């Protein structure tokens with residue numbers, strides 16, 4: 441196969457973006473939330489867990505806790521009980537409480553709006569910070585790289601990188617900044633609905649004409 445030039449890849453990336461936008465006009469963050477704090481907590485709980493499961497858990501959790509101070513006041517055991525089914529519940533409960541304590545101490549209980557401040561909070565890495573910044577505040581600082589974005593951006597030939605940090609950096613060069621948050625949603629929606637990890641439905645895929653299917657075994 442002839443190696444694609446950087447310019448050709450950039451042009452193809454924009455076509456992929458266009459096609460995804462047309463395919464998923466209603467794509468959005470599937471973690472239910474009403475405030476930046478709720479999104480932050482839901483995202484911390486979503487590590488190694490499905491959004492569906494997190495939504496079930498947070499419906500109860502957000503009835504009990506509405507503010508960062510509420511999370512600090514909630515006994516650790518009670519928090520663990522509520523979030524148990526999301527997995528790694530002890531570590532997540534510790535992080536949620538430490539994160540909310542820092543919000544109360546350093547940010548008057550509010551969620552900060554910078555990558556630097558967010559990633560200093562317990563349980564918050566660059567991915568979680570990108571989710572919060574992009575979806576709660578409409579600030580595009582980076583691209584959310586979850587398991588779907590990793591898999592799809594490689595299959596689509598938009599990156600050869602294998603680490604989230606390098607994949608994010610490659611995508612940031614290809615995708616216009618004002619589209620970063622939506623691009624993640626679109627890839628995540630496509631990953632869930634069409635480009636499954638084990639059985640990608642290439643035959644019916646809306647991106648088929650734009651996709652080199654890197655690493656996909658043809659049936």
Ligand code: SF4
Nearest residue numbers: 635640642645648651
């Ligand atoms: S053509 Fe196949 S590998 Fe490419 S995005 Fe579509 S389903 Fe995924």
